[in-house]
Amino acid sequence: MTEKITFENIRFCYGEVCAINNANFDIKKNGITAFVGPNGGGKSTLVKLLVGLLKPSLGKIKLWENAVIGYVPQVVPFDTSFPATVRELVLMGTQSNKIAPFKYYSKKDKQTADEAIQELSLQGLEQREISQLSLGQLKRTLIARALASKADILVLDEPDESLDINTTRDLYEIISRLKKDKTIIIVSHRIADVLEFADSALYIRGTAKLYDNPKELKEILLKDGIFGL
Numbered sequence: 744m745t746e747k748i749t750f751e752n753i754r755f756c757y758g759e760v761c762a763i764n765n766a767n768f769d770i771k772k773n774g775i776t777a778f779v780g781p782n783g784g785g786k787s788t789l790v791k792l793l794v795g796l797l798k799p800s801l802g803k804i805k806l807w808e809n810a811v812i813g814y815v816p817q818v819v820p821f822d823t824s825f826p827a828t829v830r831e832l833v834l835m836g837t838q839s840n841k842i843a844p845f846k847y848y849s850k851k852d853k854q855t856a857d858e859a860i861q862e863l864s865l866q867g868l869e870q871r872e873i874s875q876l877s878l879g880q881l882k883r884t885l886i887a888r889a890l891a892s893k894a895d896i897l898v899l900d901e902p903d904e905s906l907d908i909n910t911t912r913d914l915y916e917i918i919s920r921l922k923k924d925k926t927i928i929i930v931s932h933r934i935a936d937v938l939e940f941a942d943s944a945l946y947i948r949g950t951a952k953l954y955d956n957p958k959e960l961k962e963i964l965l966k967d968g969i970f971g972l
Contacts, residue, residue, distance in 0.1 A: 746772040746807040748793070748896070748926065750951070753802035755788055761800070761949075762788040768945065768953040772807065772895075775922050777937045777957060778930040780947035786930050787817075789947060790900055793928070806896070813894025815885045817901045817930075823874055829884050830869040833859050836891030859887040864917055879910040883917065896926045903933050915940045934964065 753766040762785045770776050778786050791797040792804060794814045806812075813836075827835075836859070837852040848856075860869060863883040873881060882902050889897055899918070903911045911933065918927060919940060931937040937957075938944055944957035954960040 748772075749803075749805040750789075751803045751805065753789075753792065753804065754800045755785075755792060755797060756800045763792075763947075764950050766802070766951040768951055770926065770928070770943070770945075770953075772926050773922060773924060774942040775918065775927045775929060775940065776953075777941035777944045778928060778947060779932075779934050779937065779944060779960075782932075784948040785951070786947050787900070789945075789951065790814075790898055790928070790930055794898055810896055811892065811894045812896045812898060813889030813892045814898045815882075815889050815900065815902060817904065819881065819885070823876075823881065825873070827873055828870050829865055829873060829876070829880075829887075830856060830860065832873055832884055833865075833887045833891050836888035837893075855893070856887075856891050859890040862890060862917075862921060863887040879906055879914065882906070883914065886918075890921070890925075894925070896928070897921065899927065899929045901930050901932065903931055903937070908936075911936060935961065 748770040750766050750768050753763055754761060755763045766789070778789065780786055788797065792799055794812055833856045834848050834852060837848065837855050860866065863886055865880070865883055865887060868880060873884065876884065886897070886899065886902065903914060906914065918929065921927060922942070929937060929941070938961040941957045944954045944960045946952050946954065946960055
């Protein structure tokens with residue numbers, strides 16, 4: 744059986760208004776898929792359906808057996824003035840999304856956290872308070888926390904928002920290194936940039952169409968004069 748994420752005839756409605764209709768597509772295991780489309784097109788709805796925050800009005804979402812999802816939302820899900828270091832926050836990711844700042848962590852937990860810190864190029868920042876991080880460093884720390892959960896699928900909702908172009912490119916390079924054994928979904932409004940580094944792209948506008956070649960989608964959007972590409 745092919746390991747993939749399957750959206751099968753998905754519909755989701757907010758009351759009488761349907762944000763997503765008849766979405767049918769497969770995302771292959773390992774690699775980067777960009778979710779792009781206009782504001783209000785349904786990107787956030789599809790992400791929330793995938794991570795289980797919403798349930799489809801119709802249809803099914805299927806994952807391979809024992810697949811684990813790590814979700815990094817667009818908005819930081821806690822008060823960044825909370826007194827925790829980078830390493831402590833990443834360690835929390837080993838505890839199945841439970842907030843456990845005073846829990847005893849095993850040697851294996853610590854090793855897992857340290858590996859995630861290394862993967863996200865955060866060496867040297869382990870003991871820095873999260874309140875003292877730059878926005879780019881904080882976003883990498885949140886991705887490291889998701890990685891420490893041993894997630895097979897990483898869902899990143901606009902990790903590049905408010906970052907300058909150089910910080911964004913550095914982040915994309917780091918994310919690209921993870922795709923060898925992770926399935927990564929990245930939602931972004933930086934369409935020209937994200938379509939250059941993704942392996943596939945999902946264009947979402949009320950429904951969804953998958954492009955195995957993101958540059959094909961970019962050419963279509965350029966031709967139609969969409970998003971100012």
